[in-house]
Amino acid sequence: MSDIGLFDAIYSQRAITRYRSDPVPREAIEKVIEAATKAPSGGNTQPWHFVVITDRELVARIGGIYRDKWLERRGAEAPADEPAAYRAARYLANHMPEAPALILVCVVDHTKTYRPGTPGEPALRERLGSSIWLAAQNMFLAARGLGLGTRLTTTHTQCEQEIKDILGLPDYVETVALTPLGYPRGRFGPTDRKPASQVTSWNRWGGS
Numbered sequence: 231m232s233d234i235g236l237f238d239a240i241y242s243q244r245a246i247t248r249y250r251s252d253p254v255p256r257e258a259i260e261k262v263i264e265a266a267t268k269a270p271s272g273g274n275t276q277p278w279h280f281v282v283i284t285d286r287e288l289v290a291r292i293g294g295i296y297r298d299k300w301l302e303r304r305g306a307e308a309p310a311d312e313p314a315a316y317r318a319a320r321y322l323a324n325h326m327p328e329a330p331a332l333i334l335v336c337v338v339d340h341t342k343t344y345r346p347g348t349p350g351e352p353a354l355r356e357r358l359g360s361s362i363w364l365a366a367q368n369m370f371l372a373a374r375g376l377g378l379g380t381r382l383t384t385t386h387t388q389c390e391q392e393i394k395d396i397l398g399l400p401d402y403v404e405t406v407a408l409t410p411l412g413y414p415r416g417r418f419g420p421t422d423r424k425p426a427s428q429v430t431s432w433n434r435w436g437g438s
């Protein structure tokens with residue numbers, strides 16, 4: 231494992247769609263999850279849980295569910311004018327069953343007060359759910375630091391119960407992201423983003 235600098239990781243971390251078939255060492259997976267658990271959270275509630283899926287049969291099954299849902303939503307045939315982000319997402323969807331590993335990022339109310347489908351659900355989604363993205367980004371940056379690719383995907387939430395049933399997730403857990411993890415076949419960044427100056431105001435809205 232070789233670490234790179236923090237800013238190099240931030241500037242070149244991008245959504246990877248093509249993965250080599252090499253398995254990801256367990257220590258690397260543990261390290262990226264450990265990085266995720268260092269994230270801040272509201273009231274330090276740490277409302278997260280990470281389900282690592284490396285069993286080939288399970289990856290194929292969960293990845294297959296993801297692929298089918300993605301293609302159902304976007305169509306099995308790519309339109310000629312499909313935007314680049316969707317072209318990449320389509321490639322990943324078709325290859326999700328072969329991902330070297332999958333990590334299912336879950337929001338958990340450890341007090342078990344809020345459950346999906348109950349009146350408390352907005353609290354689960356909004357209060358606890360907003361903390362999870364910081365953990366996910368930590369995980370992505372740590373993966374980048376180790377030369378591993380990731381991509382945040384959410385399409386599985388449209389068939390969440392099926393996935394929860396397969397993996398035996400309890401009802402007080404909600405899944406928010408499914409990320410492939412593996413060594414990329416392509417290159418990391420640079421990413422195509424608006425310049426910071428275009429999305430920054432000094433002292434008042436629009437102030438330069």
Ligand SMILES: Cc1cc2nc3c(=O)[nH]c(=O)nc-3n(C[C@H](O)[C@H](O)[C@H](O)COP(=O)(O)O)c2cc1C
Pocket residue numbers: 243244245246315318319320322323381382383384385386421422
């Ligand atoms: C909230 C969110 C949901 C996303 N959902 C999906 C998804 O379901 N499938 C997918 O392939 N990519 C998904 N993405 C990945 C984005 O399309 C990707 O991060 C974006 O196009 C930037 O890609 P880049 O880092 O390569 O420039 C999602 C990203 C975010 C932040």
